[in-house]
Amino acid sequence: MNVSAVNGKHFANTDTATDNKLLKDLLIVDFSQFLSGPYATLRLADLGAEVIKIEKTGTGDICRNLYVSDVKIEEESTIFHAINRNKKSYEANLKDETDLQKIKQLIAKADVVVHNFRPGVMERLGLGYEAVKKIKPEIIYAEISGYGAEGPWKDLPGQDLLLQAVSGLTWLSNNEGEDPTPMGVAVVDILAGTHLVQGILAALYEKRKSNEGALVQVSMLESILDFQFEVLTCYYNDGYLLPQRSAINNAHAYVAAPYGIYKTEDSFLALAMTDIVKLGELIGCIELAKFLNKDDWFDQRDEIKKLIAGHLHSNTNQHWLSILEKEGIWCAPVFNYEELMKQEPFQQLNMVMKVKTGKGFMVETTRCPIQVNGSILTSETGAPLLGEHNSFIDKKFNLHKTVPAV
Numbered sequence: 001m002n003v004s005a006v007n008g009k010h011f012a013n014t015d016t017a018t019d020n021k022l023l024k025d026l027l028i029v030d031f032s033q034f035l036s037g038p039y040a041t042l043r044l045a046d047l048g049a050e051v052i053k054i055e056k057t058g059t060g061d062i063c064r065n066l067y068v069s070d071v072k073i074e075e076e077s078t079i080f081h082a083i084n085r086n087k088k089s090y091e092a093n094l095k096d097e098t099d100l101q102k103i104k105q106l107i108a109k110a111d112v113v114v115h116n117f118r119p120g121v122m123e124r125l126g127l128g129y130e131a132v133k134k135i136k137p138e139i140i141y142a143e144i145s146g147y148g149a150e151g152p153w154k155d156l157p158g159q160d161l162l163l164q165a166v167s168g169l170t171w172l173s174n175n176e177g178e179d180p181t182p183m184g185v186a187v188v189d190i191l192a193g194t195h196l197v198q199g200i201l202a203a204l205y206e207k208r209k210s211n212e213g214a215l216v217q218v219s220m221l222e223s224i225l226d227f228q229f230e231v232l233t234c235y236y237n238d239g240y241l242l243p244q245r246s247a248i249n250n251a252h253a254y255v256a257a258p259y260g261i262y263k264t265e266d267s268f269l270a271l272a273m274t275d276i277v278k279l280g281e282l283i284g285c286i287e288l289a290k291f292l293n294k295d296d297w298f299d300q301r302d303e304i305k306k307l308i309a310g311h312l313h314s315n316t317n318q319h320w321l322s323i324l325e326k327e328g329i330w331c332a333p334v335f336n337y338e339e340l341m342k343q344e345p346f347q348q349l350n351m352v353m354k355v356k357t358g359k360g361f362m363v364e365t366t367r368c369p370i371q372v373n374g375s376i377l378t379s380e381t382g383a384p385l386l387g388e389h390n391s392f393i394d395k396k397f398n399l400h401k402t403v404p405a406v
Contacts, residue, residue, distance in 0.1 A: 020372040021048025026204075029054060029103075029110040030087070031127070033061045035160070035186050036144045036220060037116035038083045039193030044112075044200070045086040046368035046377050052393060053084065053384065054103060057093040060386040074361055076383075082365050084383040085355050091387030094125050102399040103127070108135050109397055112200055116144040119154050129215050140203045142216040144192050149217065158220045163188040167224040172231065172253055176245040192223040230254075248305040256298035257305050261334055267317040272330035276304060282323055285311040355382035 026049040030041045038053075038061070045051040055061050063080045073081045090106075092099040104127075107113060113132055115122055122128045122143075129141045146158020156162075161182055164170050169187075170180035199216035207213065225232065231243055234254050243253035249260030251270075258271040258279060271279075276297050280288025287307050291297060297304065312320060317333050324331045333339075340346050353367045361382070368377040393399065 020375045020377060022372060024048035026050065026112065027110045028052065028112045028114060029107055031113070031115035031117070031122070032144070033116065034063050034066070035079065035083060035189035036158070036192040037114055037196070038063070039190055040142070040144070040196040040200070041087065041114055042083050042085070043193070043197050043368070046370070046379070049112075051087040052106065052389070053087045053089050054094075055089055055091050055386055057091050057096075057099075057387075060089070060091065064386070073363055074357060074359060081357070081363055081383040085363075085365065086379040086381045087384060088389035088393065089384035089387055090390055090393050094127070098401055100126065102394070102401070104135055105399050106393070106397055107132055107139070110136065110139065111204070112140040112142060114142045114196070114200075116158070118158070119145055119149045133213065136213070138207060138211055138213040140200055140207065140213055140216060142196050142200050142203075143218075144196055145217070145219045147221045148219040153221075160186040160188045160220075163220045163224050167221060167228070169224060169228060172228075172243065172245070173250075174245065175250045176247040178245075187227070188220045188224045191227050192218050192220045195223050195226070246305060247302045249309060256294075257301035258308050259301075260305060262309050262312045264312050264317045264320060265315050268334035269312060269317055269320055270332045270334055271308070274329050278327075279308070279324075279329065282327055282329065283308075283311055283320065350376065353378050355380055357382035358385035358388045 023044060026044070028041055028044055028049050028051045030037065030051050031054045032038050032041065041049075041051045041053070053061070059065075061080065061084070063083070064076045066077045066079060071078045092103055094100055094103065107127075113127075115127075123131070129143075132139055132141055144158070145154070146156055146163065147153035164182045164187070165180070167188075170182050173183065174181035196216065196218045199218060203214035203216050231254060235241070235243060245253050246257075246260070249262060251260040255273065257276060259273060261268050261270050263269075276288050276291045280286065280291075285307060288304065291300065291304060321331065321333065335343070351366050351369075352364055354362050354364055356362055363382050370377055
């Protein structure tokens with residue numbers, strides 16, 4: 001594993017051998033925007049695929065200007081730069097016949113087409129699955145929608161927070177009695193993108209045997225419901241009783257005490273599943289000795305958690321960790337990003353890498369989490385400028401301005 005250190009920071013070197021780029025001969029034509037589709041093609045690019053991002057003339061991917069904070073990179077969204085590294089940009093007006101024909105020529109040479117438009121948009125552009133299959137019968141056509149291709153919700157916006165809201169997810173975080181609380185990351189987008197990659201790779205494997213293409217479909221709603229399979233299975237088999245969050249230090253609606261995060265004298269401590277009586281002995285909380293019945297650990301979890309919380313507040317994180325860790329109790333300190341990045345185990349992962357944009361600007365970001373044959377997968381190529389690769393792609397794939405209609 002290659003790594004370099006600069007000013008105390010550890011960076012993954014971006015000279016990964018091409019032998020570890022398992023998808024290096026794969027061509028992806030990517031019409032997707034925002035996060036879910038681009039996350040899928042990011043992972044395919046990390047694995048070696050050539051990803052050509054088709055962007056609207058003049059404006060490009062809407063995510064370029066999706067400012068979620070006051071942090072910008074080259075006057076564009078940090079999210080865009082994080083999720084579109086190692087891709088090529090091809091600027092095209094899909095409503096212009098000349099541009100559309102060039103895109104169809106490119107599709108004829110592609111292995112996979114990806115989009116995340118609402119149902120019907122690609123069909124109106126003449127690039128729906130049936131139309132693309134006529135151009136390239138063995139194409140893998142992969143699409144993400146918000147709520148599926150059919151049904152009364154199919155035209156609703158597939159936005160992450162909205163999917164968290166309708167899926168029940170927001171009722172799992174925070175304490176009982178508090179408002180529904182969303183996760184602080186775009187979990188639905190990332191999961192849908194991950195599921196799409198799984199479907200694409202399975203379809204590519206089948207294509208090796210049959211030489212037949214496939215339509216791979218993922219909805220964000222199905223992805224976030226699958227994410228909750230553990231909780232939903234409990235709900236289905238518990239008389240359809242709604243999950244009940246604990247009132248104190250809730251971390252999981254269906255897990256007994258002490259499961260949660262506790263404030264100590266100087267920080268916070270996470271406690272996972274463990275024997276309550278043993279925990280009481282170790283931290284000197286004699287009031288826990290009465291909870292001999294394991295069923296009580298769930299039924300009386302709020303009382304138990306209140307006792308633990310009151311006791312842990314009396315000393316420091318390091319004090320409790322020094323006692324609990326050596327006894328095999330599942331516990332961990334609670335870090336913010338600044339604290340995490342000072343930890344040697346984090347630094348040994350070499351998760352931070354630098355990439356260079358089309359204008360030469362250096363961007364720090366996370367690397368692909370996958371290792372192949374002991375090597376991490378990296379690339380020094382940052383997110384592309386809008387239309388940066390038009391000439392290169394026209395020449396490489398011999399795309400012509402005027403061709404007969406396909």
